[in-house]
Amino acid sequence: MHEDGTDNPNVILRDITEERCKQHPTEKAIFLCKIHDSTICGRCLRSGHRPCGEEVVDLLHEVVNIDCEKVNKMKSLLMEIKDEILLLKKEAEHSKENYDENADKCVQECMGLGNRIKQRVDELTSDIRDGITKKHSENLTTHSLITKMCDEKTKWCHDVGRKIDSFVDNKMAGHLYLMNRHFEKEVSDARSHLIEIKHKHTFKGFDLKENNVIIKCLFEDLEEVCEQQEEVTGSDDGSANDVVASTTKINKTRRELTALLSQLKQDLDQSKK
Numbered sequence: 001m002h003e004d005g006t007d008n009p010n011v012i013l014r015d016i017t018e019e020r021c022k023q024h025p026t027e028k029a030i031f032l033c034k035i036h037d038s039t040i041c042g043r044c045l046r047s048g049h050r051p052c053g054e055e056v057v058d059l060l061h062e063v064v065n066i067d068c069e070k071v072n073k074m075k076s077l078l079m080e081i082k083d084e085i086l087l088l089k090k091e092a093e094h095s096k097e098n099y100d101e102n103a104d105k106c107v108q109e110c111m112g113l114g115n116r117i118k119q120r121v122d123e124l125t126s127d128i129r130d131g132i133t134k135k136h137s138e139n140l141t142t143h144s145l146i147t148k149m150c151d152e153k154t155k156w157c158h159d160v161g162r163k164i165d166s167f168v169d170n171k172m173a174g175h176l177y178l179m180n181r182h183f184e185k186e187v188s189d190a191r192s193h194l195i196e197i198k199h200k201h202t203f204k205g206f207d208l209k210e211n212n213v214i215i216k217c218l219f220e221d222l223e224e225v226c227e228q229q230e231e232v233t234g235s236d237d238g239s240a241n242d243v244v245a246s247t248t249k250i251n252k253t254r255r256e257l258t259a260l261l262s263q264l265k266q267d268l269d270q271s272k273k
Contacts, residue, residue, distance in 0.1 A: 032057040133205045142201045149197050
């Protein structure tokens with residue numbers, strides 16, 4: 001075995017008092033200087049370690065038999081540290097397993113949140129698209145009705161104009177006289193009909209209002225909800241606790257908070273009055 005106790009069949013085990021002094025290889029290191037924590041020989045003691053005085057121990061005198069009590073205490077401490085090492089290793093393995101499950105769970109929850117948000121956005125945009133399509137269809141119907149009415153009135157104007165020209169060309173003053181009696185009323189009725197169509201069949205405009213402030217607030221809220229939370233765990237005695245990533249709890253919506261703020265302002269104004 002080595003001098004430190006390691007197995008090695010090529011090395012002969014020797015006690016510390018059989019070792020040679022590092023400063024004087026011809027001398028045995030039979031003394032221990034507690035101040036310098038080193039083994040020395042008699043020559044060292046008489047030279048550099050003279051001031052150390054009573055802090056120098058004679059190993060040949062002090063170290064004669066093995067102190068079983070000290071040996072047992074050393075082994076007991078060694079077992080304790082080994083147990084602590086094993087415990088730490090087990091706790092690390094347990095934490096790793098928990099973190100593996102927690103990571104998978106959080107990834108799934110994050111993906112689920114993304115899918116729910118996408119689904120809701122699709123629903124909202126679908127309703128908007130349906131509304132736009134419906135209004136556009138109504139506008140097409142309105143256009144068709146107005147066009148039809150305009151074509152009818154245009155044909156009426158053309159027919160009446162041809163009739164007038166025919167009466168004039170054929171010198172039919174009597175027919176012109178009779179037509180003129182009700183002509184202004186017929187024109188007035190046609191004009192009234194046009195006005196009625198114009199006001200009754202109106203085009204419905206639509207516009208997608210993109211509220212950048214609301215969108216920004218939405219993204220900020222999503223960043224807060226999806227924020228990765230890290231909890232510092234562990235205690236003074238070295239024991240570790242399981243860590244579970246948590247998300248911020250949102251109890252009220254922005255509309256609810258706005259309504260609550262408005263109510264508080266009203267209450268404040270009323271109390272001032």
